[in-house]
Amino acid sequence: MQHDRLVLSLLWSDLRAALRHMRKGDLAWLILGGGVLIAYGIADIVSALSHHAEVLRTARIVWTVETPAAAASLGLLLGLTASRTARAKALAPFLRPLPLSLVARRRAALLATSCFGILLAAIVAGLEGLAGSIVAIDDPLASALRAAAAFASGFAVTTFHSLAGMRAPVLLAAPAHASRSGFHLAVLGRLDHATPRWLNAWAWRLPAGRILLATPWIVACVAVSIAMVLATGASVAARQAIPAAATATLGGIAVFMLALRCHPLRSPILRTAPVGFSRAWLRLMRLPLLLSVVFFSLPASAAVAVQPSAWPMSVGFLLMLFVLNAAYGVFAAYFATSPFTAALSFVMAVGYAYYESFEYGRTVLLGLAGLIALLWHQARRRYRHG
Amino acid sequence: MDNVTALQARNLSAGYGRRPVVAGINFSVRTGDILGLLGANGSGKTTLLRALTGQLPLMAGTVTIAGIDIVGKPEKAKAAFGLAIDPGDLPASLSGRQYLELVASIRGCPADTWPCGDVIARLGLARWLTRPIAGYSLGTRAKTAIAAALLGAPPLLIFDESLNGLDPEAAWEVKCMIAELAENKARAIVISTHVVESVPGLCNRAIFLADGRILESWDATGLAQAAPTPGAFEAHIIGRLREHRSRVGQQLQENASAASV
Secondary structure (H helix, E strand, O other), X not given: OOHHHHHHHHHHHHHHHHHHHOOHHHHHHHHHHHHHHHHHHHHHHHHHHHHOHHHHHHOHHHHHHHHXXXXXXXXXXXXXXXXXXXXXXXXXXXXXXXXXXXXXXHHHHHHHHHHHHHHHHHHHHHHHHHHHHHHOOOOHHHHHHHHHHHHHHHXXXXXXXXXXXXXXXXXXXXXXXXXXXXXEOHHHHHHOOOOOOOHXXXXXXXXXXXXXXXXXXXXXXXXXXXXXXXXXXXHHHHOOOHHHHHHHHHHHHHHHHHHOOOHHHHOHHHHOOOOOHHHHHHHHHHHHHHHHHHHHHHHHHHHHHHOHHHHHHHHHHHHHHHHXXXXXXXXXXXXXXXHHHHHHHHHHHHHHHHHHHHHHXXXXXXXXXXXXXXXXXXXXXXXXXX | OOOOEEEEEEEEEEEEOOEEEEEEEEEEEEOOOEEEEEEOOOOOHHHHHHHHOOOOOEEXXXXXXXXXXXXXXXXXXXXXXXXXXXXXXXXXXXXXHHHHHHHHHHHOOOOOOOOOOOHHHHHOOHHHOOOEHHHOOHHHHHHHHHHHHHOOOOOEEEEEOOOOOOOXXXXXXXXXXXXXXXXXXXXXXXXXXXXXXXXXXXXXXXXXXXXXEEEXXXXXXXXXXXXXXXXXXXXXXXXXXXXXXXXXXXXXXXXXXXXXX
């Protein structure tokens, strides 16, 4: 194995190891289910493009500005993900004591990220060209190249930014002290006191009763709070309950998603203890649910205050919040060690169900419920049998 | 062959964040030395080894490996030692063979350059090498980490509690290899261990750390004198540990009573 292809080789080995560790049944489900879903999605998009071909053909702005802008945004996002993954591999703990310079690590990470970038840009160009051909625009090839160039620019910007920020691989915190410190909030300690004790503190990797002061958390909380204030203001100004009540639900689920961490479900500490999966899961959900309801109650109260007759609507939104929280809780339990994947999968599943509901109505909810039941079953099986 | 300085730490302080874990460390290791690093849990052995191997930024002092400053020229200095990393840090998705090839590629040597015979055969690793590390037991991982440390025959070898988890035969084999490596005075070895009774037989020097400082050190003669009978060295170390603990406890009590006054 050559060290200039170090990151590529490590990622390839990880992929092979992940496939090897998958049960054959799960793999078959993934390939068949994923294949059917992708085929259905492509057919759906092709039919939508054909249906609106005439309008799209004349709307030049779609092909010259909007699609390249979307491709560039996608490039930014995927570039960030790919470069962070590559960076983590280039700075893997086992490489720390080896004589590998920062430049060599950066080069290996850049090589891996570039391979991803080229592959993804080719896919973007292919899809754009295909869409252009279906709509029968003047020059689908030029449009494809424009989209690929925009994607590549976005991808390159985040890649270079991320890899330029790579620092020498030294430890800044002892593994034993790697739990984040945060600041003291006594009420959290009291709320986290139920048996099994300190489960949320463990899940957040924080000393009991402290909360985290990290920039992404602060930004997210400020964004949710601003949305709450704006929605409440809009409700008060228009004497309408809907903006505040709807934002209360969205803010509540956002807070729940930010606060829920389920990695203890994969730990042998819980798995070998006389605690059932449901009890451990409900205990992990307890504190995030409380925070979510607290966030919900503020704008929801404003909604009831400006339009008292709309209280059933607020109750309905509260019930919806509980259902969404429970659904996300199942995703978080399934993707216990990766909250980002859990959140992304949940948002995509709900978004897709919402999109399909225009065509198939509420029957789509059955599919979503089936998916959640399957994930619950799999998460419980993993908890019991590893 | 003449003894040359393989490792030198001068007034070394290192720790995590702003908190120093080890401070005021001064020692050197010459080729032919087998230095045993002793200390209770949390005494700073692993932190010291991390600082010596450039994994942790220094707060004060200098570390030179074969005369090369670890801060100034980290890659060059790292090429002069082999560290048996924590078995948990090994890349689980690679096979043992791939991992050794990767380390050899970074060190710029063939993947079968050992300083003491065929290490793979001696450690009984051959049948495991094609399998992913994820499936290895703790002992097999430890053997893989030791084999990787020996690759390219670096002049300084560092083992951080690497004998943990090895079966008796492999542990014996590793001890024999360590003795062979130091015998021709071409290499220096640093071993951190909790197996105190093995130190007088295996090492020709020892350092005892407590609360991040060197509490006591022995050269070859001192080590022989400290272990006149089986178990004497272990009893001495336990005595020093208890003495240190009671002194720290007394100091804390005095500080607390002074604060209350």
